[in-house]
Amino acid sequence: MNVLIIGSGAREHTLATLVKESPLSKRVIVAPGNPGMKDVAEVVALREQKELLAFAKREKVDLVIIGPEQPLVEGLADVFRSAGLPVFGPGREGAKLEGSKAFSKVFMEEFSIPTAHAEMATTLDEARAIANNWEGLPVLKADGLAAGKGVFLPETPEETEATLMDLFVHHHLGAAANCLLFEERLIGPEISFFMLRNEKGYTYLGSARDHKRAYDGDMGPNTGGMGTISPAEELSSKEEEQLKEIMESTHRGLLSRKIDFRGVLFIGAMRTEKGLKVLEYNVRFGDPETQSLLPRIKEDILELLKKTAEGEELPPAVSYTYPAGVCVCIASDGYPVRGAVPQKVTLQTPDEGVRLFHAGTSETNGELVASGGRVFSLVAFGDDVVQARARVYKNIDSVHFEGMWYRKDI
Numbered sequence: 001m002n003v004l005i006i007g008s009g010a011r012e013h014t015l016a017t018l019v020k021e022s023p024l025s026k027r028v029i030v031a032p033g034n035p036g037m038k039d040v041a042e043v044v045a046l047r048e049q050k051e052l053l054a055f056a057k058r059e060k061v062d063l064v065i066i067g068p069e070q071p072l073v074e075g076l077a078d079v080f081r082s083a084g085l086p087v088f089g090p091g092r093e094g095a096k097l098e099g100s101k102a103f104s105k106v107f108m109e110e111f112s113i114p115t116a117h118a119e120m121a122t123t124l125d126e127a128r129a130i131a132n133n134w135e136g137l138p139v140l141k142a143d144g145l146a147a148g149k150g151v152f153l154p155e156t157p158e159e160t161e162a163t164l165m166d167l168f169v170h171h172h173l174g175a176a177a178n179c180l181l182f183e184e185r186l187i188g189p190e191i192s193f194f195m196l197r198n199e200k201g202y203t204y205l206g207s208a209r210d211h212k213r214a215y216d217g218d219m220g221p222n223t224g225g226m227g228t229i230s231p232a233e234e235l236s237s238k239e240e241e242q243l244k245e246i247m248e249s250t251h252r253g254l255l256s257r258k259i260d261f262r263g264v265l266f267i268g269a270m271r272t273e274k275g276l277k278v279l280e281y282n283v284r285f286g287d288p289e290t291q292s293l294l295p296r297i298k299e300d301i302l303e304l305l306k307k308t309a310e311g312e313e314l315p316p317a318v319s320y321t322y323p324a325g326v327c328v329c330i331a332s333d334g335y336p337v338r339g340a341v342p343q344k345v346t347l348q349t350p351d352e353g354v355r356l357f358h359a360g361t362s363e364t365n366g367e368l369v370a371s372g373g374r375v376f377s378l379v380a381f382g383d384d385v386v387q388a389r390a391r392v393y394k395n396i397d398s399v400h401f402e403g404m405w406y407r408k409d410i
Contacts, residue, residue: 036358333403
């Protein structure tokens with residue numbers, strides 16, 4: 001198979017690596033990609049829909065895998081499908097589950113999926129009225145895509161008001177915050193669950209836990225994710241039943257709405273005293289969750305993605321080569337507050353079984369350069385999270401560039 005993967009980060013590097021390892025794989029292409037992917041794929045500097053479609057047709061691509069959320073929300077999967085190409089990733093309508101938190105919340109309530117109570121505002125006056133009558137402190141969520149920066153946790157009424165001013169007056173997030181959700185603040189640890197899904201059914205892939213805060217001890221600003229463990233933790237039998245009900249209700253809801261969803265559903269949930277509650281849906285593999293979860297799976301990843309995209313029957317379950325995985329993201333100085341100053345990178349070969357995936361790298365005069373906020377994902381596997389964690393931190397020194405930093409408590 002000729003496979004085209006859309007994206008440029010560590011998630012796409014992981015997907016390209018696993019696709020390359022498949023017996024079904026003939027040619028792997030990533031657009032726009034990054035320099036680190038050249039060991040497993042051809043990298044082509046294409047970004048625009050028309051260019052990507054023309055390339056896929058010309059190069060006789062058999063499967064398109066769309067990594068990031070933005071092109072999914074913009075309808076890239078529809079563009080490819082209308083040209084007769086199999087695509088892993090939902091069309092524009094299915095992508096609304098991530099692209100609009102209001103759409104997602106209405107969907108959850110319609111199909112009795114356990115979630116936090118929420119109210120919505122589209123003006124400053126509406127938002128202030130909700131805030132004045134809100135019991136306790138809300139979670140504030142921008143309706144649209146905000147690159148992981150659209151969730152706010154004000155600790156005082158004054159902070160709530162400041163956030164409302166930032167969003168509705170100063171337009172800190174632009175159109176993404178034209179609608180704002182006030183959501184009940186739930187207490188408990190978060191878990192990410194992943195399921196492949198098409199009209200025929202779904203397959204549960206496993207869980208992971210991301211560490212969103214920048215600094216050790218879950219301190220500092222939110223980021224795109226500083227590392228993950230997979231699996232997150234063992235669920236009780238009651239929680240396992242709840243998860244099955246959530247996945248089944250989500251699947252049936254998509255059938256009921258006649259939404260052609262062929263891809264992965266990333267269910268962000270919280271363990272509360274009242275059971276699992278769904279915080280959000282994402283419609284693509286998580287980054288950095290993908291790095292610690294997908295390489296654990298024993299089954300052929302390309303075959304699974306192909307079956308999903310082509311609407312074939314999916315297996316009832318997957319098995320694992322590695323019981324646990326831990327990913328640590330290595331970031332540039334100043335992330336996530338300010339942009340990176342490009343720095344030359346020196347790499348050494350990590351221990352066998354430890355994988356390094358590139359995210360924010362580029363090439364300057366033939367040299368590898370750290371040019372993004374999150375630069376690498378270093379991933380190790382083991383019999384349990386403790387063993388995998390020890391392996392990943394033992395290999396951190398295989399990467400070096402000026403100003404690099406990482407959380408030490410993933």
